[in-house]
Amino acid sequence: MNTRYAFPLLFSAVGIAAALTFISCASSGSVPPAVEAARSEFGPIGADVTPESVFEIKVVDADRQVRVVNKPTLAALDFAAYSSNPIRLAGKDESPENYKGSMEGANIADYPFPMFDTILAYMPQAVAGVTPIAWEPFSKILYAQTGTDSLASVLNSVEAVKWGEPEVFRAFQSVTRLWGVKKENAVEWWVEVLPASWTKRQVFYGKLKLVSGGETAEVLNYYLTAEMNSEDAMNWARTLSSYWYPTLNTDLEPHVPGDVWLDKNNRPFAVMRGNPMGKPMWVAFEVPAFRMTDEDIYAQRKADSLLAAGEVVPVDRTLDTNSASRLATLESMENSCPANAETAKFQKALKAKLDKLPKEQNAWSDNGMLWFRRNANYLVAEKISAQDSLHNPLPRMIELKQHLDSLNIQLLVVPVPVKEEIYADKMIAGTPEDLCVSVSGREFMREMLAAGIDVLDLYPALKAARSGDEPPHYSYQRYDTHWALPGMLAAMELLAARVTQYSWYAESGARPGSLVMKDTVVLREGDLVAHLPDAEKSKYPADTLAGMKIYKGDKAYKGDKNAPILLMGDSFTGVFESVDQKSGGPGSLLAYAVGLDVQVATSWGGGPGVRSRMMKMTKDMQSKRLVIYMMTARDFWQSPMEWDKL
Incomplete structure (x- = not known):
């Protein structure tokens, strides 16, 4: 399969767009030798960044925050959306009523995760300088491009571990970061696992037994490096909101991309509203390249005002007051159920x-x-x-x-x-x-x-x-x-x-x-x-x-x-x-x-x-x-x- 030509299909698989123009397919800058040695002809798997530099959080108040992504790759936007998102985390800090805590004192050597060949209590040196990604959206893209769901299956099994308490529905832990580390013609996978707060366990790291082939490396490289324009990013936000809606009651607020939101320091391209637990909260997404200056905002609003005033052509309307169709429908529904x-x-x-x-x-x-x-x-x-x-x-x-x-x-x-x-x-x-x-x-x-x-x-x-x-x-x-x-x-x-x-x-x-x-x-x-x-x-x-x-x-x-x-x-x-x-x-x-x-x-x-x-x-x-x-x-x-x- 030629991933380089099939890659636009990747985005349609998650509803992002029918096709995208991909640019900036390589990262620049100095790279630690250990990371450089793990690269191949596919180009860099991770940029020379710290995990925290993928996006920045600006807290507006208890219910509103802005996530600023400097480089608008799909990987960065997905990570900004999935990582510690308060909309996704709402209501998950309370202990399930049937939780017994039967393995709370377990040592890390006794952790029940057979899918790992290594488990560590600290971040491994192997992921130094490698860009972290959110596993859920990437695994869907990987399936769309390669037809394999082995990565998703393994990571689902990590989150499904119940510590001997299968009657507890809620996840005991979640995979919060995934790293793909290139080794020769393969990709090794490391993950950060964050236990739920009510388990009283500490974050830990694991290396999966699963090793993926070279085609996966190419998909991952494009995911990490191909940048989107503002229209692509809006499609991403619209699609994300639509998929999260049944679970989190999400919607996008009406907002002009790049315009001011709440104060002049925030100029997001999209504002997501979520209400998973009966209390609304907002997470906005901002990309510096998509921001509008004060002059641009003034010009845009003036143009919109002129356009709105002249674009819509009023029509003379008369209501159809004939009730025949309504009454026929009413009659057909009598005792119909x-x-x-x-x-x-x-x-x-x-x-x-x-x-x-x-x-x-x-x-x-x-x-x-x-x-x-x-x-x-x-x-x-x-x-x-x-x-x-x-x-x-x-x-x-x-x-x-x-x-x-x-x-x-x-x-x-x-x-x-x-x-x-x-x-x-x-x-x-x-x-x-x-x-x-x-x-x-x-x-x-x-x-x-x-x-x-x-x-x-x-x-x-x-x-x-x-x-x-x-x-x-x-x-x-x-x-x-x-x-x-x-x-x-x-x-x-x-x-x-x-x-x-x-x-x-x-x-x-x-x-x-x-x-x-x-x-x-x-x-x-x-x-x-x-x-x-x-x-x-x-x-x-x-x-x-x-x-x-x-x-x-x-x-x-x-x-x-x-x-x-x-x-x-x-x-x-x-x-x-x-x-x-x-x-x-x-x-x-x-x-x-x-x-x-x-x-x-x-x-x-x-x-x-x-x-x-x-x-x-x-x-x-x-x-x-x-x-x-x-x-x-x-x-x-x-x-x-x-x-x-x-």
Whole structure:
């Protein structure tokens, strides 16, 4: 395999970009002789740096910090994101209630790590001057490029060691730094292992028995040395936020890359907000080369102001007040998912399965798929509209409709059924394939329709789509919360048909056939893998998925501010649209089908949060005829992002 030419695929595997331009493929400066002797024709494996110099932390306050990366390589950005990140560490310092501490006094010689041939209590001389990396993102890249997951398997096994207490779900230790040390035509691996604070053990270091071949050295070298531009870095941040969302409730704050954040000393290109434990915190990422000067900021804001004032062309709008489609949907949903003996049996079995899971385990495997605890909780929900005021979506949906009605903008709500609803029979053995199991969820949709809100019911189309499954390819991704291409196409066909039914569509200037669709392939790591027990994670490598990519002429499609349709929502609007292969998600597919531009607004932190973003798009809204609010149905029940008033 010629890694040098295949390397752009590496980034698409983790959703960074379809391709990158790689520069600066070698480091300069003096190097310790011991490190220099370990190098070969592939160039330097590590730069002449100390581990702490990969990035610098600027603490703003208890909940906000900026991580400054001097050289914007993927390795440096990944390390800055994964290393001691407070969003990732939140809630992990408390001792698990079933922890016994049976091996707290163990000597280092007795540590139960057979994957190491050396264990040290101090940093080894072998890694002096070698750049540390974060193992999780690198191992995924290595798998994408070489097809081997041996490194991930070994490091997962390190984190999975339970010290004789297998009933404790939480990891006893984590691999915080990985070093690849070149020896002739191979790479030896050293790691730093940080025990959880509640184990009362000290950090230690180990040399893996695993030794990797020369192809790995080339992948590692590019990972460490190839620099990104500001657009590439934003793609990296967007993708990272999307993958971390199910675990850490992450999202990117609206921010002009390189502009001031909080004070003039901070000029990050991206600001990540996380809320894993009910308390928001922020980690911003800054690269000096991407900073904007005060003069640049002033010029940019002036240009943005002029552009915003002149770019959006207001349209005369009239609401389509015909209720035929809404009433027909309402009628079709009457008694479509009744509570009966079969649904009661399903819910009992699902609750029993959830009760058996460790409290901290948010995903499990069964029947060839991974299942998400929050999705399952939605299927056993009580009356959704009876939740407290911060979690009840119904008043907020009515409020949103009233606001858009006042602007003569149509609202169409599109709840996306969870995978566990479509494949309930695969999740709980003995469940009839045609059994409707989301009793409360579908009743809530009926309540929205009865309240005058236009709702598109995707459930029948997605159930029908699964009849065309060709295992191991399904309408939803096996290891992920999101749909795959067949499910997305079934949903978009129904959505496009609904859009063309509005009375104003005939006068909208639609041009079906003006865009081009091309087949593509994407390698996507499932977002549920991170929720599994550490010992199981390596069993679920990235999936190769079919995709579509939409082009306008020879450029990948992207709707602009003048688009008459705004598609807003959670990650279901962004997956395949702004991450992975891009321009192949719901927005682009809808634009292709109906011949109208579609602007997309995605809140990776959850559907409830996107409404506030829409409220700030005052000028953009002057061109809109329709707002499509698409989000996973699970956020209707006990959403971690509260349903605040507009």
